[in-house]
Amino acid sequence: xxxxxxxxxxxxxxxxxxxxxxSSIIINTLLFYIGKAAGAFPDTILIPNQNxxxxxxxxxxxxxxxxxxxxxxxxxxxxxxxxxxxLFNIISIVLLILTFANPFLIPQVTTAMVVMLNVMHVVVAAxxxxxxxTKLN
Numbered sequence: 286x287x288x289x290x291x292x293x294x295x296x297x298x299x300x301x302x303x304x305x306x307x308s309s310i311i312i313n314t315l316l317f318y319i320g321k322a323a324g325a326f327p328d329t330i331l332i333p334n335q336n337x338x339x340x341x342x343x344x345x346x347x348x349x350x351x352x353x354x355x356x357x358x359x360x361x362x363x364x365x366x367x368x369x370x371x372l373f374n375i376i377s378i379v380l381l382i383l384t385f386a387n388p389f390l391i392p393q394v395t396t397a398m399v400v401m402l403n404v405m406h407v408v409v410a411a412x413x414x415x416x417x418x419t420k421l422n
Contacts, residue, residue: 293369293421295360301420302356305412309348312412313405317344325397332391339398348409355413363421370418381410 318341320326328338335343358376363369388394388402 291422293363295363298360298363298417298421299356301416302352302359302413304420305409305416306349306352308416309352309409309412310345312408313344313348314341316401316405316408317341320397320401323397325395325401327395327398330391330393330395330398344405347405351409352413359413359417370421373417374414377410377414381406 317326317339326339330339331337332339332343355373355377359369359373362372362376366372384406385403387406388399391398
């Protein structure tokens with residue numbers, strides 16, 4: 286009986302990172318337009334460092350960049366640990382909880398905006414965790 290497990294290739298990790306990115310972009314773009322229509326993203330609230338209202342482009346970038354970083358982190362965790370999925374899940378949940386504070390850094394932020402932005406954070410984390418936990422070795 287062979288109990289040796291094979292490591293997932295970095296290419297495979299990045300492939301499923303790409304799937305998570307596409308899924309996150311689709312869902313978060315829909316959430317942005319729903320939130321915009323519902324008044325959760327008013328043009329009067331400016332995003333720090335952009336000095337502009339939230340745009341769909343910002344939402345898309347905010348779905349891509351952390352996901353790419355997560356893919357690189359998963360690649361490293363996979364290479365150097367025996368239980369990469371478990372460690373990635375722990376790191377992801379801790380970071381997700383920490384990101385819940387980010388919307389509060391926006392001056393004059395509304396409750397609706399905080400809720401929508403935090404739901405978008407959950408979407409990105411959930412997509413990554415779904416693809417890594419169900420599709421990787």
